[in-house]
Amino acid sequence: MAFRPTTLLATAALSFAALFATAARADEFTTKNVDEWQAQFDIVAKDGRALWTSPELGTNGVVCAQCHPNAANTHPETYPKFQKQMGRVAALWEMVNWCIENPLEGKALAADDPKMIAIQAYVTKERRGVALAPGKH
Amino acid sequence: MGIDRRGFLKSVSGTLLAGALPVTLVELAFAKSSENFTFAYISDSHIQHIKGNKFVRNWDRGLLRAVAETNLMTPKPDFVMFGGDLAQLGTREELDHGAEMLSALSYKIHMVMGEHDYYLDLGEYWSELFGPHYYSFDHKGVHFVVLNSILTYDDWTYNRWESGKQRMGEMAGLDNPNGSPFMVGEKQRTWLKQDLAKISKDTSVVVFSHSPLQKIYKGWNFWTEDAEDIQAILAPFNQVNVVYGHVHQIQYNQIGNIAFNSVMATAWPWPYPESYAQAESHLPVLTVPMNRADPFFERDATGWQFIDVNTGRVDLRYNLYDNSSRTVAFNDAKRRPEDTAYQNPANRIKAQDHY
């Protein structure tokens, strides 16, 4: 026997040290990670901007940017809120669909459709910094 | 509209009513009635072609309704102005369809150029339909000037794009970072100086322009690059009124002798620049905003207007659908335009909160 630990605690301590000697901790993300992940978001927000000016969402050529330049007047910080046009409290993505179906005369997107995610990314990015005000009309 | 119709009807003879439609009325308490008159203003219809003979129904309905209501006006307006952006992408189909709808108006029409009409073919088809891009005319002692104020730098107009269609597409996006600021330009400024040299400083001047002839928010081209130069040319005149379109919302302002008033779009409303959180803008402080729209009602926050010229100053009466109408009149005591109901902050209503 080359090595004999004198206490149980010492054994445990040595095991721990061995286990964690080379693996990074799950919650120790770095500035580099933050920048990467923000960049990932920006890619999708950019897609959202492209959709914002795309006639493909509707069937009549009308685009979101016509009434909402720079996504102004969309008020993402106020959702969920009572949406008169739907008769109930609704989330942002549902109102996006209302606009796609009504002024744009198009078909609604699923909540997890990449296009819907991108649109929400763009809308919220243009509204960054504004305090949350859920329910506000 | 808040005017005592019964009083008016009692004070005029029966013959006025025959064939006339006493739906909207101009105040009759004028000092010199021959110098006061009304004209109608319809603007920013953005007729948008889809395919074949299909157009975006929403914008078509806006123009149809404005024309129908203007035809109901009594007393009849002296003429009608169209404030620009008849078409959305300046195509022949759109200009023809728009012109056809305007032809239902029972009055003489004067046209103002908008960028959506211009950048496809630099106004060539527009001239065929409507005539010159800038001009002046006199009416009952008032000198009217129409400017083409949506021009831009030559380089952008002539050298940047592969086709007129691409150029028009780029200018069509209000928030497009590839756009270029509007201007009147040196040629028209020179023409304007000469045109105004013929009239006395006391003559009332009304300038029609698509862009605001002010610098409000560059990001959305609520902007005229040579605004200060134009204002300097107009400054010597005692009563100048600028009426502009493009912004699709109520705005008004006073700079020196010059009163500025925007007109509503018939097509759709635009947000106020202060509602874009990422940029600074300079909405005229005087402005009491229009009501926020419920997008279910396609005509909400759209409308048309008629303008009373009253002792050389303009009062705008905005006819708004699904909302109370608004009147922005020149306040002689304060020497600036003011909303007759809501200018006092204590009178504002919730619907005027924009954020």
Place this chain on the structure above:
Amino acid sequence: MIRTIPGALALAGLLIQTAVIAGPPLGLPEVPVPADNPMTPEKIALGDKLFHDTRFSATGEVSCATCHDAEKGFTDSPLKTSEGINKLTGTRNAPTVANAAYNASQFWDGRSPSLEEQSLHPFVNPIEMGLADHQPIITLVNSDREYVEAFGTVFGTPPGQISMDEVTKAIGAFERTLVFGDSPFDRYYFGGDKSAMSDSAVSGFQVFLGQGRCVSCHTIEQDVAIFTDHKFHNVGVGINQVQDQVPAFVTAYLEARAKGAEVDILVLSDPRSSELGRFAVDESFNSLGSFKTPTMRNVAATAPYMHDGSIETLREVVVHYNNGGATNAADRVNDFLSSGIRPLNLSDQQIDDLVAFMEALTSPRFEEQARQAKARQQMPADQMTVGR
């Protein structure tokens, strides 16, 4: 107790009084009660009696209940337009009194601000009760022993001093008890009973909220639903057919008003004035041809539909909206059409589902009438014996 009220009426009164004490029905908010007209059982019973009293008409044959019959959804279904004294008819379909207590204004054009004020008008309209003025009513309530006693108890008015103020307050109080919810929709949406509506009605509810675009005007909320926004909209009924004459109608109307004619009489007797809708009240461009959004509750029991009774079935109503505000698809819509009205592109299935949803808005009180109305509508034409 007023002993001459028939037994059925007394029972109804008792049931109504119970509702007043127990709170609003499922799906409805508290009934708004004006501060100067609190509800009491005696006042309600007095209003009930007045509502049914045919002596307040020129011929002694017409009461409020004639056109607002409890057994006909508080309308005179299936009449298109109502019949007053001597069977005189006018221009407008009788709106239901059921749930009218929730309306912000009364009449199709909102010309009356309250239930109390509304009740003044039919008495003196030449084609309704036809009295020259309210005097016969005042004389009667101040001389009839039972009325004198009742008014004294309810309002403390001495005999000889009872006025239309007390009369209309009593009627208003009675009408405030005519609130009916607890429909299959209410049980489904607010009561948590997912089996309360048929599958078709459930699908129809989604159409109502979505592609049908109904909910913006026939509003509902998270915890209650009155199905009206209280606003006035031109939906293309009637006016489409006369749209080229609108300028002439407006001139004629304003000339008549300048000569002193009354709104209430003009709009009910003159079709040209009637088609102007709310314009007759506020003389605004916005209001040309527009009418108040009625509640959708109990529509299955109140056919025919729209301000002029011109649409007979719920399905045809939906088709009118599906066409973008035109009863026949080929009709041109008028220039003043509400900008919320547009073609909907609903499929036949969606239309049928939407109708099933509308039928699910019937309160238990009117279930039987709704059933009979539907059976009548589905009868072959040659077996019809009623209606015009």
